[in-house]
Amino acid sequence: MTKRGDIRIGISGWRYAPWRGVFxxxxxxxxxxxxxxxxxxRSIEINGTFYGPQRPSVFTRWVAETPDDFVFAVKGPRYITHIRRLREPKEPLANFLASGVLNLGAKLGPILWQFPPSFRYDRAVMEPFLALLPHDTVAAGKLAAKHDDRMKEVVLTPDAKHPMRHAIEIRHDxxxxxxxxxLLRIHRVALVCADTVEWPRLMDLAADFVYCRLHGSEQLYASGYGDxxxxxxxxxxxxWARGGEAAGKDTRRVIxxxxxxxxxxxxxxxxxxxxxxxxxxxxxxxAKRLHAEAADAAAAD
Incomplete structure (x- = not known):
């Protein structure tokens, strides 16, 4: 049997009041x-970074609270994607990278860049942004050094050189x-395969990894997934994990x-x-279907 890549299945965020006493x-x-x-x-998306900068000490605490074989996905700030809409992104990107993201070290997984439904494709806008994205933490530290004076607590030096991956979630046809x-393939940036009735679910492969977000295929953020x-x-x-493509009538690729x-x-x-x-x-x-559970979860079964 052919080998497969690392499969990490998790949740988007972890702080939800309705989960208390249930999950x-x-x-x-x-x-x-x-x-x-x-x-x-084995992985969780950090949502807080989307809404505003976090302190370096917060990233350090998150590392300490999680197992060794754990990876965070980090949502890029909406200030870049929703407010600035990629206009002059270099300085806000440097601010984000300087905010403490590098403190995640080996637990730094993909960076998710989520765009609003009103954001249309424009190569002249998208290409300069993709070209800025660093693909390792040393390059990220160099860009982070270009942060503005508003950043009072910064981290510019990673503990080691770790790869950095980026994924784009689009919401417009x-x-x-x-x-x-x-363009994504040129810059080695993944296209998020987003499952929802609200925007396109595309499965084109553009990088050395796949990033999926399952929002609920019938009702956004609410409907569950049956067997x-x-x-x-x-x-x-x-x-995908074995290097192939998704196949079947429910799959869609642009190319x-x-x-x-x-x-x-x-x-x-x-x-x-x-x-x-x-x-x-x-x-x-x-995760159980794919034998990709966290070690503690598998041991508990």
Whole structure:
């Protein structure tokens, strides 16, 4: 049997009041929720970085609270994607990278850049941004040094040279353009495969990894995934992890030809259907199908 890449299945965020007493045990302190969730899943998206800068000490604490074989995905700030809409992105990108992200060290996974539904594809706007994105933490530190004077607490030097990956989540049909896919491949940036009825679910491969966000295929942020849906996703993820392509009538690519050949691909999957407390249980069900559970979760079964 061919080898497969690393498969990490988790949740988007971890601090949700409706999860308390349902996913989280009754009486669990809020400050202990990350520690608990990170022993059930091998990766979690950090949502707080999307809404505003975090302090370096916060990233350090998150590292200390999570297992050794754990990785965070980090949402890039909406200030860049939603407010500035990629206008003059260099300084705000430097501020983000200087804010303490480098303190994640080996636990730094992909950076997620999520764009609003009103944001249309424009190569002249997108290409300069993609060209700025650093692909390792040493390059990120050099860019972080260009932060502005408003940044009072900064981290500019990584503990070591770690790879940095980036993924783009689009929410407008104008991105279903071969030119956009080609641009992503040039800059080695992944296209997020987002499962929702609200915007395109595209499966073009553009990087050495795959990034999926499952928002609920029937109702945004709410509908869960039954056995048939989880089985289908498990098949697609297995194919990607073994260097192949997702196949079947429910798959859609902008470019008919297969993506760049790889022996294996790492796959990151995050459930974002949190409104009805489905996300952690759906993530657990998918991880078990792929034998990709966290060590502590597998031992508990």
């Amino acid at each position: 989280y045990p009754k009486g669990l302190r809020q400050k202990d929720e990350l520690a608990y969730a990170s022993r059930h899943f 104008s991105f279903a353009d071969p030119d956009f896919i080609d 048939a849906a989880l089985d289908r996703w498990a098949g697609w993820i297995e194919a 008919d030809e297969a993506g760049p050949a790889r022996a294996t691909r790492d796959v990151f999957v995050y459930f974002d259907n949190d409104i009805k407390v489905r996300a952690p249980f759906d993530a657990d069900g998918l």
